[in-house]
Amino acid sequence: FLSGDDHGSQGQNIFNVEALYPRPGWVELDPEVLWSQFVGVVKEAVQAAGLHMRQVAALGISTQRSTFITWHKRTGKPFHNFISWQDLRSAELVNSWNRSLLLKVIHVIFTVLHFFTGNDRYLAPSFLTFSTQQTSMKLSWVFKNIPEVTAKKNNCCFGTVDTWLLYRLTKGSVFATDYSNASSTGIFEPFTKCWNPTLCNLLSIPMSIYPSVKDTSFNFGSADSEIFGVPIPIMALVADQQSAMFGECCFQPGDVKLTMGTGGFWNVNTGGNLCASHGGLYPLIGWKIGEEVVYLTEGSMSNIGTTIKWAQDINLFTNVDETAKMARSIVDSQGVCFVPGFQVSANDPCLSASFMGLKPTTTRNHLVRAILESVAFRTKHFYFSFNLLFSSPCRADGGVSNNSFVMQMTSDLINKKIEKPSNTDMSSLGAAFLAGLASGLWTDKEQLKKLRRIETVFEPQKDEEEYKPAMDTWMQAVKCSSHW
DSSP: OEEEOSTTSSSOOGGGOOOBOSSTTOOEEOHHHHHHHHHHHHHHHHHHTTOOGGGOOOEEEEEOSSOEEEEETTTOOBSSOEEOTTOOTTHHHHHHHHTOHHHHHHHHHHHHHHHHHOOGGGHHHHTOOOOTTOHHHHHHHHHHHOHHHHHTGGGEEEEEHHHHHHHHHTTTSOOEEEHHHHHTTSSEETTTTEEOHHHHHHHTOOGGGOOEEEOSBSOOOEEOHHHHSSOEEEEEEEEHHHHHHHHTTOOSTTOEEEEESSSEEEEEEEETOOOOOBTTBEEEEEEEETTEEEEEEEEEESOSHHHHHHHHHTTSOSOGGGHHHHHHTSSSOTTOEEEOOSSOOSSOTTOOOEEESOOTTOOHHHHHHHHHHHHHHHHHHHHHHHTTTOOSOEEEESGGGGOHHHHHHHHHHHTOOEEEESOOOHHHHHHHHHHHHHHTSOOSHHHHHTTOOEEEEEOOOSOGGGGHHHHHHHHHHHHHHTTO
16 A cells, blocks of 8 residues: 555655745646656555565555646646645635625525525535635636646546556556545535536536546556556555545544644544535545445644644754643743744635744743644634534544644643544555455455554543633734734
């Protein structure tokens, strides 16, 4: 198995591919560098395990979501670099659409349809708003601003990272994705389980560019023998957050996962029920295996691991492992607040990252504590939207979940147990589980549950009211940073 995961790591890109920043707000990845590093990582992993390529039973691929590329159908040549999920080039387009009369009309039409039919399928469009993280807006930007794509639209292929890797692995013979990756683009309709023709018509995106959508645990074909020396079956494609859910064995409705990596993600298993978007939450397909379709509800936060990596880059600390000790070495942040605004919001493109409440007595420890507290406060803020959806302990993963200060404070604030596994890269494990099920290594999910290993359980130790003054001050700082 192999995972190419950005969200679940602490500030690292896919396979450590260095991000490119050709213009302010633009974030890209070189497809050829990504491909060569992917192949290299597979070979290194097999060698490190003391195996030969012929002993590899299956390949499962977990990738970051919403990062995409387009390429020529016949030649396989990319029209541009990968455009990252963090890219902001569509901000102007997003704001234009969100202010448009047409979108208001769409809201009214679908609100009326939902009122008369009671069908939740019409509820999501009644609240539809666009954001810079959605693939749809960036793809619309591509068709408006890259003439070669428009000129070759009848020979254009669209794919997220999983689709591109599969296409390259099979030497162009397989053009497909899975339901988890498709539903994460914002272009795939989770209610009907197909690419959304209405949205594509609105954004002038041709339907012919999209890959076919297959089960998550599925035989996608084999990697060409020229790549690894032998053909290796590709038995799973899965988006990173959904893969982490599977790796955490969140198989039952109500099971919840909190990923703290480059970004932060709450995911709740809603079983066979697809919950419409509301309160910043949105529905996704978790995975599809045969007749089983599992849905999730997700809320996301940007700049979790990104912020901590930035703090390290400016020498607030040397090693990320020392941050929890630094935060605990003082009683509080002395009124210092940190507002993470590196990822510009579509609703507030002027949101500013900032420290507030600085004093002559402020030290590096106060700054570090303020940064870590901001992570816990934002997590608590999103928890309000989720607390009616689950009652079981929360399962955490991602690089930042190794920070005991953040995890204990989060447990206190949400008044829930938080289980941290011994291996926090659950995205990789989920891909392995899915590939293993498809290849017959495991026969059912009960076998997978027995493989779970919990390293630490964080239980509430303080009443959340003890944090209220600090959180109120932080909320005031957030307001001051808005529209900077």
